[in-house]
Amino acid sequence: MSGVDLGMPTFPDAAHRAVRDAQLRHNLGRATSTIRNKRAAVVDELDDWEQLRASGAAIKAHTLSRLDTYLERFESAVTAAGGTVHWARDAAEANRIVTELVRETGETEAVKVKSMATQEIGLNEALASAGISAWETDLAELIVQLDEDRPSHILVPAIHRNRSEIREIFRREMSGSGAPAPADLTDDPVQLAEAARHHLREKFLRANVAISGANFAVAETGSLVVVESEGNGRMCLTMPDNLISVVGIEKLVPSWRDLEVFLQLLPRSSTGERMNPYTSVLSGVTEEDGPSNFHVVLLDNGRSEALADEVGSQALRCIRCSACLNVCPVYERAGGHAYGSVYPGPIGAVLTPQLYGVESEDTASLPYASTLCGACYDVCPVAIEIPELLVHLRHRTTRERKGWFDRLTGTAMRGLGWVFGDSKRLGRAQRIASLGGRLFGRRGIGRLPWPMSRWTDARDAPAPASESFRQWWERNRTGSGDER
């Protein structure tokens, strides 16, 4: 699985990260509470919200129960409308197909609309190794890509960055891949957005290939629906002559009418707006309007396996609104990177282990990254019972992973055992931690160095004493013999 960060950091790395995490905590807390309030206000406006939610859940559950039928129906509708459908069992296959399709156009660059599916399969990296540059065009994705960082939120991937950090990234990195940032760029969001507009415009007008995902795929009509705010989606879907859309097989809805539910649920849950600025619907190829060469890559990558788990398959209803992230006390403190997956927060904790399997300890430990408070279920527009799923997956990991409980919560406890099992390592870890304590005063620190990070990723650690008990003991009881 890609994107898992498990290297033992050197001290400078650990310190660097911890410092950044203080900023992250601040940015994140502000951001999530803002979206939470906006969402609540626009959800309260609709007195039939619960009914919409019940329908949304039922439509998705129904589609999943007949997914084979709807996939075939979608395929024939797209084909009839002049598009080509490809099927990919896993990430490697999807990447191969997309790379091949880009190569066929003779181009070496593509513009991209923000898409979770392409992040999940590591498409940009795969294209890069084939000599193809994929330019992210969503503002937040651009920030993340320029900084060679990783997204930390489904909706606002650069939620962990504040305006002055963004300004620095633009000034430092933009010139490396196109139009540079203006020399007098300030950290005013209006100016930053303008710099992004300028930087990306030439790419949109030059590009001959676009790559997108889709929020919904309508089986009946073969339509793809792309929900966005900035207009970069419209640019990608309209300007280049070649369009390749990577769509998870769970994105299907049976009919056009079903969108009447999701186009009410999604924007209100996601950005807290009555409607997002732009929603594009495209059904195959249209003469003289948009791409003449259109491909859809239907992606399985673990989804059909998740479908087999009666309880777990609920997670496949997810419409990636990110409302559950914004209400999650664990996410708010740990941030998106801690989940080691493109799907962070409560949905990540239930989706990632199912898509990638629980063989890896990183994925197996994710269902434990929760307090089971239930806030995620309350806001979920398709009523996924995330707490129930978490418990279910905990059982499953225990069952499927022999010896799991010996290691308690996996890497975390084993890591702690590894630290506690050797006095030198414990001493080192404590010295690192207490240096952290001096750096941070008594405010409490966000994240301990690995392996204790597995524990602090999910909760706040109090600031360590500037002297550990062991240091105190050594200073005061030197020569007293037994340390334990």
Add this chain to the structure above:
Amino acid sequence: MKRSSDAREAVLGSVRSALAGGQRGSADSIPREYRGQRHVEALPELFRERVAEYRAAVHTTDSTEAPETVLGVLERADARRVVVPEGLPAQWSDPVAEHHDTLGDRPRLSTTTLENADAVLTTCTVGIATTGTIVLDHGPGQGRRALTLLPDTHVCLVAASRIVDDVPAALAELDPAGPMTFISGPSATSDIELERVEGVHGPRDLHVVIVGDV
């Protein structure tokens, strides 16, 4: 492509075996107890209010005054070159042609020309009151998608009779056979500290002109 047909069978096969023995629901049993219709007293008024909340400019007028309103908007936007899609009724396009350089899309305007145009004037297929949305199906009077994407000002005429209460009523009016664009306010981003900034890649200025008696 042999590989892709293998993959097709593999994915469908895996889906089928996952579903084997499970309940297969019927689409008819999906509960739809949400409101298919919202009882909105004055649709154009709500539409006007909701569009304005996105920081789009809204103008209410009637068919006699509308050309004047449009000209005023274009003048204030300092728009010299105005794109006018095919099929825009002469009652709207002629007055504009008298005062501005109008650009028709036949033969197709180049990307550069569109980029250098100052504004575009279109109609729309429906307006959604509850969400303050206009929907373009890119038919006559609306033009292909690039026309309303590249110029920095979009002026959209909305017949009051085309305003519906909410999303379900709008979708019932739309045919997804062709491309469609739902527009709710100008292009915007909230990616920087969640502060809303208008105008990233789409038109920075959206003017919605509600024509009351059409």
